[in-house]
Amino acid sequence: MEQRGIELVPASERYGRPRDLLFLWAGTTTTVFTVVYGTIVVAMGLSFWQAVAAIVIGNLLAFPLVGFSSIQGMQHGTSTMAISRAAYGNKGARVLGFFGWLNMVGFEAGGMVMITLAGLTLLKQAGVEGEGLGLKVAIVLIAAVIQLILPLIGHAAVMKAQKYLTWVFVAMFVVMAILVAPKANLTAGGSADFSTFTLAVMLVMSGGGLSWAPLGGDYSRYLPVDSSRKAVFGYAFLGGFVPYLLLMILGAAVATVVTNASDPISGLPGALPSWFVVPYLLLTVVTLFAANTTDLYSSGLNLQAAGIRIKRWAAVVLDLIFCVIITFVAITSDSFNTMLNAFLGLVVVWLAPLGGHLRHRLAAPQGRLRRRLAVRRERAWPDPLGGPDRPGGRHARRGALAQLQRLRRLAVQRHRRLGLQHLRRLRRRRCRLRRPGPPRGPRQGARPCMTCSMWPTAAGPPTRSSRTG
Incomplete structure (x- = not known):
């Protein structure tokens, strides 16, 4: 079991190659959740081709941030939120760490809700009737135990599992695309105005690269420090961008076949043959477990970056407990999609300034950037898990407003x-x-x-x- 949390990874303990990030992000983003995002874009009133344009623009704008944060993780040997101490100090980084933790727990809960609903549908297919609260609680608890295994073991287990799962997911979604393509009506849908199109682009960004950007350094921190920056950026970018682009377009095509395609359990299977429904539901469960594995591992690191003095494995367990509580609330509510859209809208509020800061730091001259970070890191890391509450940078006393103030000054x-x-x-x-x-x-x-x-x-x-x- 991995014991290291946000502590700096020494050069002697680093391993792996940049292309490992390709399989990590491909396995993480090749999920039914991604298809659902594409259906929601069409449900906002866009035509199919407008949805394709919004999907391409949103992903092109957002997923480079995953590459930028991955470069920083490789260079500095710690998680993305811990690296933010060099710019915002201990106090400012704690606020960012809290929002990063909240972001991950929200996505974990959304995945757990879908796993529960898919499990109930599979049991109904097997002849087990009933949707009582007791059955739902049992499914959630079983799913939580399964979900805990890989994040608890640690970084190496997550990387290896995602590498093998990627090929399975790609094969299954290729079959799904072949089955949906003949039914798609590419001329269907309305014609949205510019404001609605902009909202669709924002949705694509918040559900895609913006939400994954705070995780980039968490998985690249073990790479050797002399790894190619271009390779780290390229593999991290392509591993997330390509699956999101293709699967969201697939979701937009599915939305032209069935009207309630945004419901991945009872609506989306209507576009599939009856013999493929059970494999599709199994695919839904496994892909969501894979995505939640990545989220759960990073949420533990974010909780440490928020200033909570706790072991990494204990942080993972605590995150899962909060995730289960939110799941119980969501499965007893009839407005899950509304809650999901509201959550994605809130994600943009804090992730957009953070993404701009990541882009600015990577665009700065590297010699000056390294000298500045070297000085600030001495202040920011009196102790790997927080240490004395010393000022860690010139923005340390400004709290959550540091991001907006910094971006305003740069502009x-x-x-x-x-x-x-x-x-x-x-x-x-x-x-x-x-x-x-x-x-x-x-x-x-x-x-x-x-x-x-x-x-x-x-x-x-x-x-x-x-x-x-």
């Missing part, structure tokens, strides 16, 4: 750098002080014009306009 600096010279040129053309003749210097009592930043000429004394700017 202002970029605006000034790109627009200041152009603005001065425009002002100089309109300034009335540009007369021929040698300029008068500051020793003669003149001062530069506040409009164009130029010195008055020797054609005469400073005018009223030069004194007022």
